[in-house]
């Protein structure tokens with residue numbers, strides 16, 4: 001098997017093993033770790049068909065994590081995809097009204113972040129061991145709502161780690177917030193910031209590369225890592241479910257092996273859809289990756305014009321996990337479509353930080369053919385929830401609704417009849433006020449916990465274990481800070 005190493009998108013760094021890339025999270029030059037090449041899948045598509053989720057995960061992930069021994073990887077996978085998920089299928093593909101939905105929200109925190117964050121702690125612990133590192137790992141995490149809880153859940157009480165989460169105080173749903181501030185575990189820290197997700201992510205990225213801070217940490221025998229999708233250990237596990245959707249479609253007899261399909265992905269930080277792009281590069285027959293944005297439509301414009309422009313008002317929408325203007329993982333795509341030219345990426349990222357925008361050249365623009373960019377406004381998103389419910393008695397969440405609405409636009413515009421999978425990223429239980437309000441105006445004004453009960457009655461589905469007693473759990477985290485006080489909070493927690 002070909003060895004895969006990892007380099008920074010900004011180039012100032014020698015190639016490292018995947019264990020080192022995962023342990024460090026972000027390269028010191030501010031770039032993101034990327035594989036030196038995307039491995040081709042060594043197994044024939046037809047041999048994937050009988051595999052369960054764990055077997056498939058091993059087959060895909062070992063192509064990327066070539067420095068992990070097979071039994072190490074197997075242990076990580078076994079511990080991740082177990083009874084934490086409410087179905088042994090892990091990521092079921094369902095069909096309603098001729099449309100396929102890949103439900104990625106059956107993990108403990110009810111959003112797709114569990115797909116990667118249930119395995120990341122094991123990948124990280126194994127990495128640290130492989131590197132003979134005895135340092136305490138401090139996991140810095142910015143969240144737009146879902147990563148935070150999934151990371152807390154994954155790292156709570158993991159020996160040798162501290163997990164610190166920053167969330168936008170005004171930018172997450174009530175349920176998302178309750179899930180985080182009620183987190184137990186002595187090594188967990190949750191802080192609300194007076195700012196938006198971009199502020200939180202910028203703060204985290206800055207600290208991860210602050211030489212002074214890193215030195216102080218070193219003196220304490222600690223080191224930073226990140227649970228955000230800037231960590232390559234978040235992305236690789238996400239490649240698996242693109243293959244899994246495909247094998248489920250084949251096994252239903254709905255496509256032939258080798259037939260191309262599309263995916264419509266509700267996108268914020270560009271992590272999920274990038275995993276789909278990596279799946280395509282590995283050899284999965286994907287025609288289009290439909291990049292669905294909400295009213296923060298930077299990516300829609302970028303895909304259609306080649307100009308990335310974050311200078312605009314930040315809109316708070318009913319799909320808060322996609323309220324993002326700086327999509328970190330796009331840097332990895334840029335690296336790929338520039339022919340791995342780190343100097344180009346460095347310049348573009350400098351333009352972004354100085355002018356708030358950049359434009360790619362015409363050759364790079366050609367690399368965007370794999371994508372279709374669309375967006376849905378609030379009204380269209382609400383309508384998608386209504387439409388899917390009325391037609392099928394199936395309730396989708398606000399993020400999935402964006403992806404559904406954009407797919408409808410794509411269909412209208414292109415008449416492309418290729419089978420398409422809507423990537424469903426969260427349970428409707430996480431966003432009940434907006435979901436229920438879209439279905440019927442009579443639900444306006446009811447509180448989250450009342451609506452959770454109503455939703456359960458309406459769908460005949462039990463309230464998911466992850467939130468069933470949420471109302472009663474004590475609030476354990478009350479710290480709030482200004483966006484320029486994040487480092488101060490870290491220094492206080494770490495006593496440095």
Ligand SMILES: *Cc1c(COP(=O)(O)O)cnc(C)c1O
Nearest residue numbers: 146268269270271272321425426
């Ligand atoms: C994080 C998230 C997204 C966006 O995913 P990215 O990988 O950041 O593009 C979409 N929907 C939900 C529910 C999420 O939690």
